[in-house]
Amino acid sequence: MPFFALAIRRSTGLCYRPETGPFRAAQLIVYANCEWQLQCPVVEQGVLESGSLSGGACEKELTDLANRYLTSRHTLCPGLPSTLANVEVELGYLPKPVKFDNALFKTLKSKNCKVWHIPSTQSRNRRDANTPGTSTDTERMCGVCLTALRYVERALQQKGKVDGVKKFQRKRPSSNYPLKFLSPTSKRGRLQNQRLQRSRLLKRVNKLYNKTKVELPESHCYFVGFLYQFQRLHLSNLFKKVNKLL
Numbered sequence: 001m002p003f004f005a006l007a008i009r010r011s012t013g014l015c016y017r018p019e020t021g022p023f024r025a026a027q028l029i030v031y032a033n034c035e036w037q038l039q040c041p042v043v044e045q046g047v048l049e050s051g052s053l054s055g056g057a058c059e060k061e062l063t064d065l066a067n068r069y070l071t072s073r074h075t076l077c078p079g080l081p082s083t084l085a086n087v088e089v090e091l092g093y094l095p096k097p098v099k100f101d102n103a104l105f106k107t108l109k110s111k112n113c114k115v116w117h118i119p120s121t122q123s124r125n126r127r128d129a130n131t132p133g134t135s136t137d138t139e140r141m142c143g144v145c146l147t148a149l150r151y152v153e154r155a156l157q158q159k160g161k162v163d164g165v166k167k168f169q170r171k172r173p174s175s176n177y178p179l180k181f182l183s184p185t186s187k188r189g190r191l192q193n194q195r196l197q198r199s200r201l202l203k204r205v206n207k208l209y210n211k212t213k214v215e216l217p218e219s220h221c222y223f224v225g226f227l228y229q230f231q232r233l234h235l236s237n238l239f240k241k242v243n244k245l246l
Helices: 059-069 087-091 121-130 143-161 164-170 184-212 218-245
Strands: 005-009 015-017 021-023 027-031 035-039 047-052 098-102 106-110
Touching (some): 005 059, 027 059, 087 143, 098 143, 106 143
Antiparallel strands (some): 005 027, 015 021, 035 047, 098 106
């Protein structure tokens, strides 16, 4: 990597977190070999975008690059609300669409979070519906995190509607409730119950077998084996005759 680079940052619009204070969320780094990176040092992935300039007189390319990524409308996606930080404890598992980003501060966000983006009207509409006239983190969330937020909220609502009796019934081996919709804890519970049921059935089968099995003398076993072989030979000859007639 070249030793010299040009850093392009937005002069206004600092982000803020109680853990870090004010900070610049994104910057463009252009290296001497004309390669560039859009960096966000406060997230795990660090580099959000990268590419290379054509070289030579690239002032216009730099301007276009800055206008593409560092406009006043761009903002850092805050991730899902901090009120959902304990969602893994509440649900007993972490929903598939989300993950924890543990860079400078722990944030719950979509696995496909856009991180640095221009908020959509969908974000503003959700903000206006919940808290008209106020600015919230929801207003700055990317569309992917908004979708993940709805998924998590729906999972929490469904969990609240399920009582203890229904949870117990879903863990039973005879339950028809789809396994893929169960939480990891409930899945393990049902699989354990199925293994326990198979073990009990196997014991019952062995018990019935020991009660009903018939042991023949060795001479009788030879006679039964002879009849079995004779029957197979007879049937084989019969099939050959039938095939010739067809």
